[in-house]
Amino acid sequence: MTVGRCTHGIELHDHTVTKRYASWERGEPRREWTALRLLAEHAPGLAPEPVEAALESDSPLIVMSRLPGQVVRGMNATGEQIAAIATALNRLHQIPRAVVDDVAPAPWGPATAVRKIRALADAHPDLGHDGLVRQAFRVGAAWVNSNAPDQLLANPFPPVLGLADGNHANMLWDDRDRTVRLIDWEDSGRNDRAFELGELTEHISRLDGTLDTRLLLDSLDLTWREAERVHSFRRLIALGWFLQLGPDGPATPHNPPGTLQRQAERILYLFT
Template sequence: MTVGRCTHDLEFRHDVVIKRYTLWERGEPHREWAVLTLLAEHAPGLAPAPVEAALDAHPPMIVMSRLPGHVLRGEHATDEQVKATAAALNRLHQIPPQVVQEIEPAAWEPAAAVDKTRAWAGKRPHLGTDSRVQEAFRAGAAWLASTTPDKLATNPLPPVLGLADGNHANYLWDDHERRVG
C-alpha cells in the first residue's frame, strides 16, 4: 500500500517501510537517515532501524524497518498512551548533547522560526473584523518587532533531539508491548 504525503510517499511492506521523497530541498533525506542511524545506536527500538538509503537518487529514498503498532493521529489518547509518549520522548531526550550536535538542525530551528514568523506578520494578513483578533495580532507583531524574539535564536542550553513537526502520525502505539515508538 502507498500513502501520499506532502513531502514523501510511503510504501508499507510486511517488514519494511520505503519512503520516497517528493520534496527534499531542505535536506530531509540526509537528516532523517542520520537521525535513524543515531537512534539505532543510542535508543534502539524507539524508531525504525535504518535498512538502506539512496539519498542522492531522484527521488531520494530511505528503507527502514517497520515498527509494530498504529498511529495515534485522529484518536483520543488514553492516559496509558500519554504516559508511554512521555516515556518515549524522555528516552529520545536522553541522547547525549554531543551526539545530537552532529545532526544538522531541522529547517524550522529557532532563528529560522523567528525570521519566518516576522515575515508572516509583515504581510499583514486580513484577520476579519473581530477587534480581539486584531488586537492580538497588533500585540504579537509589536513583540516580534522588538529584540526579545532574537533571544530565542541563541539558546545556551545543550541541544536535544526532537520531532520537527507535531504530527501524531509519527507516534505509533504498540498494543502488545504497551509502548509508543
C-alpha cells in the same frame, strides 16, 4: 510549520516501509537516514530500524522497518498515552551531547521561526473581522515584534536530536506494549529542546483530538528555566499557525471551519 508540502511517497510491505522522495532540497533523505541510524544505536526501538538506503540515486529512497501502532493525531490521549509520549521524548533528548553535536542543524529552528513569524506579522494578513481574532493579532504581533523572541536565539542548554516537526501524526501509540514511537525524520537535525517541545505542543494538529499539554510538560524532566523557554516557544509557534489561518491563508484549506477562532483563543490563553 510548512503547510501542504508533500516530499515523498510511501510503500507499505509486511515488515518494511519504503519511502521514496519526490523532493529533497533540504537534504531530507540524508537527514532521515542519519537520524534512523543514530536512533538505532542510541535509542533502539524508539523509531523505525534502518534497513537500506539509496541516497544518491535520481529517486532517493530509504527502506526501514514497519512499526505497529496508531497515530496519536486524532486521538483523545489518555494519561497513560501522554506518559508514554513523555518517556519517548525523554529517551530522544538523552542522546549524548557528543553525538548530537555532529548532526547537522535542523532546517526549522528558533532563528528560522522568529524570522518567518515576524515576516508573517509584518505582512498584516487578512484575518477577517472577528473581534477576538483582531485582539489576538494585536497581542501576538506586539510580542513577536518586541525583543522577547530575540532572547530565545541563544540556547543555554545542550542541543538535542529533534524531529523539527510537531505533527502529532509523527507519534505512534502501540496498544500491545503501551509505548509511543516516533516516525518521519526527514526534517530532523540538531535543535533546541525547548523549541522542539513548543513545536510539538502547539502544532496545529493538536486541534485534531485532544492531548493535555500541561500533563505532558509536567511529565518531562524540565527545569524552571527550560519550562519558561518552552512557554515562549509555544507562543511563537501558535502565533505562526494563527497568522496563516485567515480567509486566504495557506493553512486554511487544511483545517475545518472555526479553526481561526479556536487558534485566537489559544493565543490569548498563552499570552495571559
